[in-house]
Amino acid sequence: xxxxxxxxxxxxxxxxxxxxxxxxxxxxxSINTPNTQPIEAKATVNYGRDLVTLAKxxxxxxxxSGEDNNFDRKLTIFNDLCNRIGxx
Numbered sequence: 001x002x003x004x005x006x007x008x009x010x011x012x013x014x015x016x017x018x019x020x021x022x023x024x025x026x027x028x029x030s031i032n033t034p035n036t037q038p039i040e041a042k043a044t045v046n047y048g049r050d051l052v053t054l055a056k057x058x059x060x061x062x063x064x065s066g067e068d069n070n071f072d073r074k075l076t077i078f079n080d081l082c083n084r085i086g087x088x
Contacts, residue, residue, distance in 0.1 A: 050085050
């Protein structure tokens with residue numbers, strides 16, 4: 001029986017390896033994009049029910065008729081009713 005010796009996994013016949021330089025910090029070039037603001041999601045508000053409520057409580061006496069009425073006073077009443085209901 002002949003015995004063979006396994007070949008060495010490391011060969012001494014390889015040329016010497018050069019040392020690699022240390023990695024450097026490289027930044028990607030900036031892309032010119034317009035300054036945009038993030039879009040905010042806004043909840044939709046359904047004022048239908050609020051307007052029906054306003055129509056029910058906004059009596060004829062509260063409305064401006066143009067005849068001997070003070071417009072500023074009637075507008076104040078209207079704005080007050082809107083605030084009570086929650087209409088901005």
